[in-house]
Each structure stands twice: as structure tokens, then as C-alpha cells.
Amino acid sequence: MGNTLNGKAAVSGIGETVYSRGTDKSSIGLMLEASLKAIADAGLQPRDIDGVIPYALGPVAEEIMTGLGLDDVKFSAQTPMGGASAVAALQAATMAIAAGVCRHVLLVLGRRGYSDSRVATRLAAMPQFRLVGEFENPVGAIAPAQLYAPMARRHMEMFGTTTDQFAEIALAMREHAMLNDNAIMQKPMTLDDYYSARMISDPFRLFDCSLESDGACAVIVSDAEIAKDTRAPVTILGVAEGHPSSPSTITQRKDMTTLGLANAAPRAFEMAGVKHQDINVAQIYDCFTYTVICELEDLGFCKKGEGGQFVEGGRIRLGGELPVNTHGGLLSQAHIAGMNHVYELVRQLRGEGGRAQVKDANIGLVTGYGDLGDGSIAIMQGVA
Amino acid sequence: MSENYTKPIPEPSIDSQPFWDALNEGRLVFQACGDCGKLRHYPRPICDECYSDHVEWKTSNGKGVIYSWTETHHPFHIGFRGETPYILVTAEFDGGVRIQTQLLDAKVEDLKIGMHVEVVLTKATEDLTLPLLRLA
Structure with a gap:
């Protein structure tokens, strides 16, 4: 029952553009560039693609098909869950493949998150934030930082989580970004830098918040049997999405310190048939430092309330017990809404992580988190 | 308006x-x-x-307790420029319903979960009254 999608699909190709703050390219231009790179990486031709899942914001599937000259795509969908979309799209693609509808599904996410309307303040225009727009924007709760900060504050008050622990996440992501040529933030960060940066919405200082970036990232999910003949397939062992109570507002959530990932993670681990100690590397959606702590708990790496202590002592840094966001994450690589996390997991499990390679990485996981609480997770394995 | x-x-x-x-x-x-x-x-x-x-x-009797909060220093909207910092409190009322809104006349370092707050109905425009909070 729990194993229906295990081993049915594999990531066969990945592609990314340069990530930047400022671009003269359009979103669709960036998306097509990343798509062609991913298709080439898989050793495929564009016309081999028979399924398309673009990000729920921005250019639609039809534009991708038109741009790539695809005349007979069999499946398109969107997974409109904000930052949980990219990993949830892995589930949708795997289902389309397991059902026999598709052979090669293109997932692509591109944005001008810096050059166009800024990510931090455009919530009101999005239908999933209708209630926030009506009830919270008028009193001054406008941006994600202000909606997520009360979750972090609640966690601090209930469990003793500290800003030093948030800082450790920001510093670890920066250290990893400096090993990645395609990371925007290349300047070292000290604890003093973290604390001297301006306060955005308490307890979030500037470096607790993710970047706003331009760029695109694409992933090809293929039928696992067909993918065996590609250069470096990475098999999807377990994949799931999950939704919290009151997914449309954080304010009304039964427990503000628990996310939809808490529902998804046990399903994905059961499907994958692996245990937490089997995970060699984790790419964890990091729109804010605090969310990494909350997700580590919801994933089951530690108990609720212990995530702050979990990240201490270098555990999530390269060389630690559970290296997290070896590309630098949304905090220091780029905010490509988590498709860059999928890319990085595949890169690691192929052994192509360059200076950030986790030694002998074979099994890893990637999460998504978005739209106020939706969650997603995929557990993958490289060729042993 | x-x-x-x-x-x-x-x-x-x-x-x-x-x-x-x-x-x-x-x-x-x-x-x-x-x-x-x-x-x-x-x-x-x-x-x-x-x-x-x-x-x-x-x-509602307008009496609630603090569930969580944040103090905002960055004005994310033109309408709040010049008003930072301000405190946003998530307050819980009888029956478990909550609102997130501004807490007036308070210091963020004094706040604790469970502190009592009460609603202050505040006229924003001719057609709009907002439910804000103060410490009870």
C-alpha cells in the first residue's frame, strides 16, 4: 500500500541558469534555457518530453510547449503550493509515470524574483493569500516575514529556541554557498555580521530571510526503466505532499509550530523504506532560518521543540552528521523556490557536488514548504 | 472614504x-x-x-490572550512607512478563534504568551473600523 510509487521514476536530468540579482532575460527565456540544459543532461531531445509541470506562478505549460516545439504533450499540471510546489511536482510527475501516461516529465521553475515584483511583498495578488489579504494586510501584516515570525516566536517561547540557533543556520548556508560558483552570496558571514544586520520583523533579522533572485531551474523525471539507460539516474524512493490544519492562514492553525510536512514525512519514509540514519544529505526548504528548525522536527530527525539544539555543533554543516543545503539554500544560493534544492540533491547523489560534495552520499532527501504551511518531501537514491 | x-x-x-x-x-x-x-x-x-x-x-467580549507576536521594523507597504516599529500580536479568544493585529502602547520585551489583551475598535476611514489590541 505505502510503496506504490517507490522506484517507479528517476530524475534523469537537471539544468539551471545563472542565478542573479538582476537579469535582462524574461522568465520564459530563463525557463526554456534551464529546460534545454536539463533535457541535454538527460541525453534526451526536447520532443522526448511528454509531460510538463511549470511553477504555479508565471509562464504556463502551454508557453513551455510552444517554446520547445512540443506538439504532443500528454499531461500538464501545476502544484500550486508556493515553495512546496517543486517537490510536490515530483510526486505529480511520478504518479503520471506510474500510471503509464508519461515517460519523461519536465519540471521547470523560473522567475524574476528580484527584477519583477519582489517576492517579499506580492502576497496580496495571490489567490491562496485571499484571507491574509482581507484580514491581516489592513492591520500591517503584509509580508511572509511578518506572517512567519509569530511561528518562530511561539517556538522560542514554548521550547527555548534561540537566535544563536537561527544564526547557525544562516552561517552554515553561507559557508556552503561559498563552495558553489552559482551561488549569489559569496562573502563570508560572521556571527557579528548576523547580529549587526537590521531587524526585519522580530525575531527575523536580515540574514534570517531568504534572497530575492532571478533565474530558472529544471528537472526531468523519467520512467525508472527508461532512465536506467541515461547517464546518471537518481531514483525516487519516496515522495509525498502534506497540508497542515488551516492551510489558508497561519493565524488559525491548531498548532502554529507544526507544518504540513509533519503529515507528508512519515508517508515518504514508509514508501522509501529507509530510516532517518540512512539519510546522507538533506536539502531543506529555507525561506527563513526558523523554518529549517521546524522542518527538521516535522521530518522526525528530532522531537518537536528540539530542532534548535539539533542544528548546533556543526551537525548541519558539511562534514557534520546531516549536511543541510549544500548549495547554500534560499538563504545564500538563490531563491528559486526550491527547485534548486531538487537540483542540488540530484547533484549530490550523483557524486557531482564539486567542492560541496558529501562523501559517499547515496540516499538523501529534499523538502518544500510554502503557501503558509503546505509541505512536500522526496527521498532519493543515486546509483550505488 | x-x-x-x-x-x-x-x-x-x-x-x-x-x-x-x-x-x-x-x-x-x-x-x-x-x-x-x-x-x-x-x-x-x-x-x-x-x-x-x-x-x-x-x-465577542473582546478579551483575549497572546498566542504569539512579532515586532515589525521594515515597512513592507507604503501605508506603514513612518509607523515602524509596530507590534503584531496573534491573540486567541474564547472558543479558540484568533486574530493577528496591532498591539498598541506596549513594549515588545514585556510580552509573554498568555498575557491578557482587549480589543480596541479603531476607525480607519469612514467605512472601515479595525480591531486593534491593547494590554488588558
């Missing part, structure tokens, strides 16, 4: 119009299920417990 008012203005729905109308009349109200009595917020068409579409509007 004031032409100088630059903050976001709510666009009530069919389901939420009575909430905003009541504020303008000086009352904070929450929806209660007309059958099982469960309170709910934000306003919506049916009860998520028993699925009844019978709606009653209950006037």
Missing part, C-alpha cells in the same frame, strides 16, 4: 461582510455554527465540524 488613506483596504466577501459591518457598528463578532455552536474565523460558508450552513454571529 478618505482619499489620503494609503493602507490596504479589505475587500469583504459575501461570507465576511457581516464581520466588517459589525465592526463599523462597534462590535467584534465571530461566526458560530447555528447547529453545533462551534466558533470559527475567518468567516466561511459552512461549519468545518458538522458542515451545517446555518450561521450565527456572536458578539
Whole structure:
């Protein structure tokens, strides 16, 4: 029952553009560039693609098909869950493949998150934030930082989580970004830098918040049997999405310190048939430092309330017990809404992580988190 | 409506119009299920417990407790420039419903979960009254 999608699909190709703050390219231009790179990486031709899942914001599937000259795509969908979309799209693609509808599904996410309307303040225009727009924007709760900060504050008050622990996440992501040529933030960060940066919405200082970036990232999910003949397939062992109570507002959530990932993670681990100690590397959606702590708990790496202590002592840094966001994450690589996390997991499990390679990485996981609480997770394995 | 008012203005729905109308009349109200009595917020068409579409509007006594908070230093909207820092509190009322809104006349370092707050109905424009909070 729990194993229906295990081993049915594999990531066969990945592609990314340069990530930047400022671009003269359009979103669709960036998306097509990343798509062609991913298709080439898989050793495929564009016309081999028979399924398309673009990000729920921005250019639609039809534009991708038109741009790539695809005349007979069999499946398109969107997974409109904000930052949980990219990993949830892995589930949708795997289902389309397991059902026999598709052979090669293109997932692509591109944005001008810096050059166009800024990510931090455009919530009101999005239908999933209708209630926030009506009830919270008028009193001054406008941006994600202000909606997520009360979750972090609640966690601090209930469990003793500290800003030093948030800082450790920001510093670890920066250290990893400096090993990645395609990371925007290349300047070292000290604890003093973290604390001297301006306060955005308490307890979030500037470096607790993710970047706003331009760029695109694409992933090809293929039928696992067909993918065996590609250069470096990475098999999807377990994949799931999950939704919290009151997914449309954080304010009304039964427990503000628990996310939809808490529902998804046990399903994905059961499907994958692996245990937490089997995970060699984790790419964890990091729109804010605090969310990494909350997700580590919801994933089951530690108990609720212990995530702050979990990240201490270098555990999530390269060389630690559970290296997290070896590309630098949304905090220091780029905010490509988590498709860059999928890319990085595949890169690691192929052994192509360059200076950030986790030694002998074979099994890893990637999460998504978005739209106020939706969650997603995929557990993958490289060729042993 | 004031032409100088630059903050976001709510666009009530069919389901939420009575909430905003009541504020303008000086009352904070929450929806209660007309059958099982469960309170709910934000306003919506049916009860998520028993699925009844019978709606009653209950006037709150305006007394709640702090569930969480943040103090905002960066103005994310033109209408709040010059007003930072300000405190946003998530407050819980009887029946478990919550609102996130501004807490007036308080210091962030004094706040604790469970502290008592009370609603201050504040006229923003001729047509809009907002439920803000102060420490009780």
C-alpha cells in the first residue's frame, strides 16, 4: 500500500541558469534555457518530453510547449503550493509515470524574483493569500516575514529556541554557498555580521530571510526503466505532499509550530523504506532560518521543540552528521523556490557536488514548504 | 472614504461582510455554527465540524490572550512607512478563534504568551473600523 510509487521514476536530468540579482532575460527565456540544459543532461531531445509541470506562478505549460516545439504533450499540471510546489511536482510527475501516461516529465521553475515584483511583498495578488489579504494586510501584516515570525516566536517561547540557533543556520548556508560558483552570496558571514544586520520583523533579522533572485531551474523525471539507460539516474524512493490544519492562514492553525510536512514525512519514509540514519544529505526548504528548525522536527530527525539544539555543533554543516543545503539554500544560493534544492540533491547523489560534495552520499532527501504551511518531501537514491 | 488613506483596504466577501459591518457598528463578532455552536474565523460558508450552513454571529467580549507576536521594523507597504516599529500580536479568544493585529502602547520585551489583551475598535476611514489590541 505505502510503496506504490517507490522506484517507479528517476530524475534523469537537471539544468539551471545563472542565478542573479538582476537579469535582462524574461522568465520564459530563463525557463526554456534551464529546460534545454536539463533535457541535454538527460541525453534526451526536447520532443522526448511528454509531460510538463511549470511553477504555479508565471509562464504556463502551454508557453513551455510552444517554446520547445512540443506538439504532443500528454499531461500538464501545476502544484500550486508556493515553495512546496517543486517537490510536490515530483510526486505529480511520478504518479503520471506510474500510471503509464508519461515517460519523461519536465519540471521547470523560473522567475524574476528580484527584477519583477519582489517576492517579499506580492502576497496580496495571490489567490491562496485571499484571507491574509482581507484580514491581516489592513492591520500591517503584509509580508511572509511578518506572517512567519509569530511561528518562530511561539517556538522560542514554548521550547527555548534561540537566535544563536537561527544564526547557525544562516552561517552554515553561507559557508556552503561559498563552495558553489552559482551561488549569489559569496562573502563570508560572521556571527557579528548576523547580529549587526537590521531587524526585519522580530525575531527575523536580515540574514534570517531568504534572497530575492532571478533565474530558472529544471528537472526531468523519467520512467525508472527508461532512465536506467541515461547517464546518471537518481531514483525516487519516496515522495509525498502534506497540508497542515488551516492551510489558508497561519493565524488559525491548531498548532502554529507544526507544518504540513509533519503529515507528508512519515508517508515518504514508509514508501522509501529507509530510516532517518540512512539519510546522507538533506536539502531543506529555507525561506527563513526558523523554518529549517521546524522542518527538521516535522521530518522526525528530532522531537518537536528540539530542532534548535539539533542544528548546533556543526551537525548541519558539511562534514557534520546531516549536511543541510549544500548549495547554500534560499538563504545564500538563490531563491528559486526550491527547485534548486531538487537540483542540488540530484547533484549530490550523483557524486557531482564539486567542492560541496558529501562523501559517499547515496540516499538523501529534499523538502518544500510554502503557501503558509503546505509541505512536500522526496527521498532519493543515486546509483550505488 | 478618505482619499489620503494609503493602507490596504479589505475587500469583504459575501461570507465576511457581516464581520466588517459589525465592526463599523462597534462590535467584534465571530461566526458560530447555528447547529453545533462551534466558533470559527475567518468567516466561511459552512461549519468545518458538522458542515451545517446555518450561521450565527456572536458578539465577542473582546478579551483575549497572546498566542504569539512579532515586532515589525521594515515597512513592507507604503501605508506603514513612518509607523515602524509596530507590534503584531496573534491573540486567541474564547472558543479558540484568533486574530493577528496591532498591539498598541506596549513594549515588545514585556510580552509573554498568555498575557491578557482587549480589543480596541479603531476607525480607519469612514467605512472601515479595525480591531486593534491593547494590554488588558
